[in-house]
Amino acid sequence: xxxxxxxxxxxxxxxxxxxxxxxxxxxxxxxxxxxxxxxxxxxxxxxxxxxxxxxxxxxxxxxxxxxxxxxxxxxxxxxxxxxxxxxxxxxxxxxxxxxxxxxxxxxxxxxxxxxxxxxxxxxxxxxxxxxxxxxxxxxxxxxxxxxxxxxxxxxxxxxxxxxxxxxxxxxxxxxxxxxxxxxxxxxxxxxxxxxxxxxxxxxxxxxxxxxxxxxxxxxxxxxxxxxxxxxxxxxxxxxxxxxxxxxxxxxxxxxxxxxxxxxxxxxxxxxxxxxxxxxxxxxxxxxxxxxxxxxxxxxxxxxxxxxxxxxxxxxxxxxxxxxxxxxxxxxxxxxxxxxxxxxxxxxxxxxxxxxxxxxxxxxxxxxxxxxxxxxxxxxxxxxxxxxxxxxxxxxxx
Amino acid sequence: xxxxxxxxxxxxxxxxxxxxxxxxxxxxxxxxxxxxxxxxxxxxxxxxxxxxxxxxxxxxxxxxxxxxxxxxxxxxxxxxxxxxxxxxxxxxxxxxxxxxxxxxxxxxxxxxxxxxxxxxxxxxxxxxxxxxxxxxxxxxxxxxxxxxxxxxxxxxxxxxxxxxxxxxxxxxxxxxxxxxxxxxxxxxxxxxxxxxxxxxxxxxxxxxxxxxxxxxxxxxxxxxxxxxxxxxxxxxxxxxxxxxxxxxxxxxxxxxxxxxxxxxxxxxxxxxxxxxxxxxxxxxxxxxxxxxxxxxxxxxxxxxxxxxxxxxxxxxxxxxxxxxxxxxxxxxxxxxxxxxxxxxxxxxxxxxxxxxxxxxxxxxxxxxxxxxxxxxxxxxxxxxxxxxxxxxxxxxx
Numbered sequence: 001x002x003x004x005x006x007x008x009x010x011x012x013x014x015x016x017x018x019x020x021x022x023x024x025x026x027x028x029x030x031x032x033x034x035x036x037x038x039x040x041x042x043x044x045x046x047x048x049x050x051x052x053x054x055x056x057x058x059x060x061x062x063x064x065x066x067x068x069x070x071x072x073x074x075x076x077x078x079x080x081x082x083x084x085x086x087x088x089x090x091x092x093x094x095x096x097x098x099x100x101x102x103x104x105x106x107x108x109x110x111x112x113x114x115x116x117x118x119x120x121x122x123x124x125x126x127x128x129x130x131x132x133x134x135x136x137x138x139x140x141x142x143x144x145x146x147x148x149x150x151x152x153x154x155x156x157x158x159x160x161x162x163x164x165x166x167x168x169x170x171x172x173x174x175x176x177x178x179x180x181x182x183x184x185x186x187x188x189x190x191x192x193x194x195x196x197x198x199x200x201x202x203x204x205x206x207x208x209x210x211x212x213x214x215x216x217x218x219x220x221x222x223x224x225x226x227x228x229x230x231x232x233x234x235x236x237x238x239x240x241x242x243x244x245x246x247x248x249x250x251x252x253x254x255x256x257x258x259x260x261x262x263x264x265x266x267x268x269x270x271x272x273x274x275x276x277x278x279x280x281x282x283x284x285x286x287x288x289x290x291x292x293x294x295x296x297x298x299x300x301x302x303x304x305x306x307x308x309x310x311x312x313x314x315x316x317x318x319x320x321x322x323x324x325x326x327x328x329x330x331x332x333x334x335x336x337x338x339x340x341x342x343x344x345x346x347x348x349x350x351x352x353x354x355x356x357x358x359x360x361x362x363x364x365x366x367x368x369x370x371x372x373x374x375x376x377x378x379x380x381x382x383x384x385x386x387x388x389x390x391x392x393x394x395x396x397x
Numbered sequence: 398x399x400x401x402x403x404x405x406x407x408x409x410x411x412x413x414x415x416x417x418x419x420x421x422x423x424x425x426x427x428x429x430x431x432x433x434x435x436x437x438x439x440x441x442x443x444x445x446x447x448x449x450x451x452x453x454x455x456x457x458x459x460x461x462x463x464x465x466x467x468x469x470x471x472x473x474x475x476x477x478x479x480x481x482x483x484x485x486x487x488x489x490x491x492x493x494x495x496x497x498x499x500x501x502x503x504x505x506x507x508x509x510x511x512x513x514x515x516x517x518x519x520x521x522x523x524x525x526x527x528x529x530x531x532x533x534x535x536x537x538x539x540x541x542x543x544x545x546x547x548x549x550x551x552x553x554x555x556x557x558x559x560x561x562x563x564x565x566x567x568x569x570x571x572x573x574x575x576x577x578x579x580x581x582x583x584x585x586x587x588x589x590x591x592x593x594x595x596x597x598x599x600x601x602x603x604x605x606x607x608x609x610x611x612x613x614x615x616x617x618x619x620x621x622x623x624x625x626x627x628x629x630x631x632x633x634x635x636x637x638x639x640x641x642x643x644x645x646x647x648x649x650x651x652x653x654x655x656x657x658x659x660x661x662x663x664x665x666x667x668x669x670x671x672x673x674x675x676x677x678x679x680x681x682x683x684x685x686x687x688x689x690x691x692x693x694x695x696x697x698x699x700x701x702x703x704x705x706x707x708x709x710x711x712x713x714x715x716x717x718x719x720x721x722x723x724x725x726x727x728x729x730x731x732x733x734x735x736x737x738x739x740x741x742x743x744x745x746x747x748x749x750x751x752x753x754x755x756x757x758x759x760x761x762x763x764x765x766x767x768x769x770x771x772x773x774x775x776x777x778x779x780x781x782x783x784x785x786x787x788x789x790x791x792x793x794x
Contacts, residue, residue: 012438012442014442014443014445017445019445021445021446024446025441025445025446025448027441027442027445028437028438028441028442032437033434033437033438033442036433036434036437036666037430037433037434040425040429040430040433040612040670041409041425041430044422044424044425044612044613045409045411045424045425045430046411048411048414048416048418048422048424048743049418049421049422049743049745050738050743051422051613052613052792052793053791053792053793057613057614058792058793059792082481083480083481083484083661084480084635084660084661084662084664085661085662086633086635086636086637086660086661087480087484087633087635087660087661090633094523110647113636114636114639114645114646114647115635115636115637115639115661117647117648117649118634118635118636118639118649119633119634119635121634121648121649122631122632122633122634122649123632125630125632126491126523126524126632127523127524127525128524128525128526129525135647160645207662209662215437215441215665215666216441216448216449216454216662216663216665216666217454217661217662217663217664217665217666217667217668218664218666219664220661233522234519235519235520235522235523236483236484236487236516236519237515237516237518237519238481238483238484238512238515238516239483239510239511239512239515240483240512242511242512242515246748246792246793246794247748248511248747248748249511250507250511250514250532251514251518252514252515252518252519263481263483263484264480264481264482264483264484264512264614264617265481265482265604265606265613265614266613266614267481267614267615267616267664267667268612268613268614269433269612269613269614269615269666269667269670270614270664270666270667271614273437273666341447346445346446346447348446350645351643351644351645394450395449395450395455395456395643396449396450396455396643397643
């Protein structure tokens with residue numbers, strides 16, 4: 001049984017803050033702060049270059065990858081950590097396209113995170129072989145899967161609305177049509193139970209700075225299905241993915257399985273933070289996290305709709321079709337969110353009018369949800385958001 | 398006048414260690430340890446998601462890039478930090494090839510770091526348009542530049558021997574032949590004066606964990622010449638390189654100038670370490686660092702040749718043709734290096750027989766060099782390296 005009081009104590013959260021933005025950046029785990037300090041002082045500072053062997057820096061991307069694999073239904077040995085999510089999307093997509101060389105369509109949806117679409121566009125232009133990125137509405141994806149599709153490229157949970165795709169069903173349909181499926185788990189890993197092996201996904205990628213609490217810009221991960229891991233050609237064929245990086249051969253030979261998806265020198269400091277952040281999951285059941293998150297989300301929806309009728313639910317009402325966040329639309333959502341943040345309720349905003357609230361039971365409880373709604377109600381009913389300071393746009397929204 | 402006692406005090410080096418491996422991994426700057434602790438506790442921990450604006454995380458890659466630009470002769474605004482060096486090589490090479498669309502040859506040399514060649518090979522295979530990677534001996538590069546060459550891809554300082562290419566002359570010859578030049582500064586930045594603008598280099602890339610002391614796996618950098626920065630198409634077109642990342646448009650539009658070479662979410666913790674590490678350079682003259690490094694290197698060569706005649710100099714004897722490291726060959730170089738390390742003299746080894754020693758006056762002085770040679774002499778003359786333990790190969794050599 002997951003004890004959410006224990007998990008909350010593992011985070012350092014500022015007093016007076018209700019943090020409903022773990023879907024954008026998870027808060028600081030105490031263990032990450034401690035571990036990075038030790039890693040820098042004792043490993044880097046004392047072991048210096050020897051740390052690559054003696055502190056296990058070189059193998060960390062695989063070990064941390066396996067810990068993430070446990071949370072997303074991947075068998076051990078098929079997840080590796082490194083780079084950014086955009087880079088991992090590129091690797092997965094480039095490899096998937098080569099496995100389906102006679103087809104030209106990449107099918108995605110308008111709910112995908114834009115960077116995934118941008119990376120696909122960049123890859124297509126480099127390839128110069130008439131590939132097409134077809135972007136349909138999320139609801140139209142299933143019907144659009146036909147035998148022209150080379151690769152289905154989707155984010156499981158919509159970053160704006162929390163809408164959840166049916167990974168198993170869409171992957172099944174893709175395979176039946178002769179397509180491969182690449183899943184972006186940015187808003188899934190650590191938020192909801194994921195079963196990559198059960199869904200028979202071909203590739204999956206994700207970031208670790210949201211529900212996995214690895215810190216701002218924490219490294220990404222990539223999964224390649226066991227049946228493909230030794231077959232894929234790595235487009236980004238860096239030395240860390242080489243069969244023998246320290247032989248310094250002039251010719252590239254891909255490493256065994258998932259190793260070939262490594263590219264450059266691993267980001268050791270960031271990996272230390274991430275690996276320590278994953279300690280939070282020891283003894284935690286994702287099914288219980290999911291159930292608690294849905295209960296918090298439903299409480300929030302019920303309360304907001306009762307008290308703030310101007311706000312329009314942008315997320316699916318059915319919890320089974322939603323990830324771990326709830327979004328509401330309002331034409332002045334940006335200013336409203338700034339007013340909320342000024343009062344210690346931190347969510348975020350996505351253009352043009354979406355306010356996002358993440359419900360992460362690892363550190364958020366029922367009392368937080370009720371307190372957040374009370375503040376939101378006060379802001380909305382008294383139009384406290386209607387001040388010039390709250391309309392001023394920041395660089396990052 | 399650079400005060401090398403002051404710079405040495407800025408590093409935390411273990412007692413009893415003579416660290417001659419800053420060419421592989423720079424030691425821990427005290428400021429980096431302090432800054433990362435503060436960044437994590439105060440920025441991430443307290444500001445949470447707001448840190449992207451309030452702590453300047455979003456603009457850090459450019460600000461840190463400009464500080465590196467100062468050390469490599471780049472004008473402000475044309476260097477950005479992120480990803481790994483292998484990824485930055487890919488970006489530069491992909492962009493350069495597109496600027497020279499009628500040609501098919503990438504010219505490089507066997508002294509280039511293998512990962513650069515691997516990335517070129519991976520790119521060529523993806524493009525599928527008959528590009529050829531031509532790898533010649535370092536001494537044959539100049540003669541091999543002809544009007545078939547699209548891009549010259551070189552590492553300025555050879556990672557094994559320290560041999561230094563003439564960047565200005567080779568770039569001039571490349572331009573005269575209608576080719577572009579991509580320079581890898583992995584062993585140059587912070588080691589020797591570099592003048593990218595003066596040499597009229599088209600692209601440059603480099604890592605920051607060697608002479609810039611950013612920590613293991615610290616992020617890389619890329620430079621694009623001002624005359625090209627707004628013309629290049631980014632092959633890795635991630636959201637951070639988009640003109641308006643937070644508009645979340647579905648279509649990619651490249652950002653202004655060097656911004657388009659950003660890819661994914663910046664690695665904030667690693668950037669904090671790197672940015673603090675660069676404080677070491679405040680008040681330091683690279684010309685003085687270079688002069689001091691040459692003096693130390695020459696002392697080392699002279700002493701080793703006098704006392705250990707079995708060791709064969711693998712580096713150019715002329716300091717003007719050498720970077721900041723000195724290499725010696727010996728058939729048992731691997732075991733010899735392990736024996737040195739066991740006695741606190743840390744250099745490293747590159748297959749098949751090269752022992753590398755870096756001379757970084759920021760934290761290494763004449764007494765260190767003399768002490769290191771005395772230990773080396775003792776090991777060689779008494780064959781202290783000839784023990785099974787010193788022959789056992791580690792994962793990372």
